[in-house]
Amino acid sequence: MSDSGPADEPSAADPDATPPRRTITPFAVAAVIAAVVLGGILLTGLLAPVEKNVTESDRIAGAVRDFGDVSSRYGPEPPREAVCPGFVPARSPFAGRLQPGETGKDIEITKLGPIQINGETATVDVTSRVEGAEATSTWWLFHTDGEWRVCNQPVE
Numbered sequence: 121m122s123d124s125g126p127a128d129e130p131s132a133a134d135p136d137a138t139p140p141r142r143t144i145t146p147f148a149v150a151a152v153i154a155a156v157v158l159g160g161i162l163l164t165g166l167l168a169p170v171e172k173n174v175t176e177s178d179r180i181a182g183a184v185r186d187f188g189d190v191s192s193r194y195g196p197e198p199p200r201e202a203v204c205p206g207f208v209p210a211r212s213p214f215a216g217r218l219q220p221g222e223t224g225k226d227i228e229i230t231k232l233g234p235i236q237i238n239g240e241t242a243t244v245d246v247t248s249r250v251e252g253a254e255a256t257s258t259w260w261l262f263h264t265d266g267e268w269r270v271c272n273q274p275v276e
Contacts, residue, residue, distance in 0.1 A: 183268040192227040204262040204271040211272035217250045
């Protein structure tokens with residue numbers, strides 16, 4: 121008789137042999153790795169949110185574009201929330217190009233020149249198109265309530 125191993129161990133050719141043991145370990149490791157990656161992404165988002173990557177120049181450009189949109193909807197007298205305190209429509213950047221009571225004009229901001237920030241005020245050269253007529257002028261903005269808002273053109 122040959123001794124090939126313990127008698128209670130099934131032979132390799134035995135079809136009733138027990139299948140190999142399966143474990144949950146690979147799935148648990150994958151879940152932990154996924155949790156670490158997602159945690160890293162969330163932590164990065166909290167420590168460096170996109171809003172903090174926006175520069176003051178970006179905020180000023182947004183204020184100029186918003187003013188163009190608001191002026192298109194409301195005409196030369198935009199809502200007080202859209203402009204700096206004490207805004208006088210007769211000295212608006214669109215003065216002479218929009219008449220009182222005109223709304224729905226096609227206004228497009230086509231180019232922004234260099235932005236000069238001096239504390240709470242800023243200036244920017246803006247090229248705009250109103251109903252196809254293009255013009256460039258220097259716009260004044262004021263930083264109020266945490267936002268940049270378009271102001272009147274200075275009296276010359």
